[in-house]
Amino acid sequence: MELFMGKIFSLTNNLAGRNFSQGNSYEEEEEKENGNERHPEKVPEREEELSDTFEEFLEDFMPSEKEGERFESCLWMTIEDLMTRNVVTIKENAPLEEVFSLFGKFPYHTFPVVNANNELVGIIDLDVVLEILLLCLVPRSKHTPLTAIRSLGGKARDIMITHPVTISLDATLKDASDLMMKHRFDRVCVSNNGKLAGIISKKDLVKEICRRRKKVSLG
Structure with a gap:
């Protein structure tokens, strides 16, 4: 330097x-x-x-033109090669106590909610969970119809966020990066014909880019 x-x-x-x-x-x-x-x-x-x-x-x-081309090629690789396939999911009929325990057990901010056919039907994030757990501290005058419904819900499907933002299986690393930066997501569900195929995270993208950079510098 x-x-x-x-x-x-x-x-x-x-x-x-x-x-x-x-x-x-x-x-x-x-x-x-x-x-x-x-x-x-x-x-x-x-x-x-x-x-x-x-x-x-x-x-x-x-970097040389050759090195730049090798590094830039990772932007166009499909996320199918990077995503996590064994995803921790929440069944739509799971009771709320089971949902809360998953957030306490795993270091994730969001969990996908699936039905019996493994179709993605929603997500539950930390904001929703905190809103429910801390609802007793919020004055009733601050309650909204949505918070009331969620506070009375007994199943995951009652509190989940429906129609979550997803990304397709053939999307590129650049597509996933742009989506996460735009919506400030840490993880995005990967959907294939309506079913949950996996999850791609910012950590996955950073790890792959760093691996490519190291390979170029050593190569």
């Missing part, structure tokens, strides 16, 4: 010495009138490893 900043500083000084601006011409004329003519500092005849232009300087730190 010090070498990098040092080259930037040297290049900046070098470019500044090429008279791109008028500089402090007023001060120079005043010094000449007073007999104190200012002599320009000697510029070293040779700057080691100094590029002639800023563009050439940046090229020293950019």
Whole structure:
């Protein structure tokens, strides 16, 4: 990093010495009138490893075209190769106590809810669970029809969020990344013909990108 900043500083000084601006011409004329003519500092005849232009300087730190192509290829790989297939799910008829225990047991913020045919029918997230658990602390005047329904619900299907955002099995890593960034999701359910095929998480994406970067640097 010090070498990098040092080259930037040297290049900046070098470019500044090429008279791109008028500089402090007023001060120079005043010094000449007073007999104190200012002599320009000697510029070293040779700057080691100094590029002639800023563009050439940046090229020293950019990956080669071949390396860039190899790394960019991971953006277009399908998430089928990255997703988790053995997903912890909640059955739509599961009692609320079972739902609460799953959130206490696993470090996930969301769980998919499926029916008997493994079709994705909804999701339950931490916000919903906290809203129910802390409902007794909320004044009745703050209750909404939705919170009332959820507080009286006895099954997972009564509190789940219906029509969850999903991603298709043939979507790319870039598609999944854009979706998660847009909606601020940590995990997204992968759907295939209406059935739950798996889950893709931000951690999965980061892990794969880091693996590709390491492979390119070593390759």
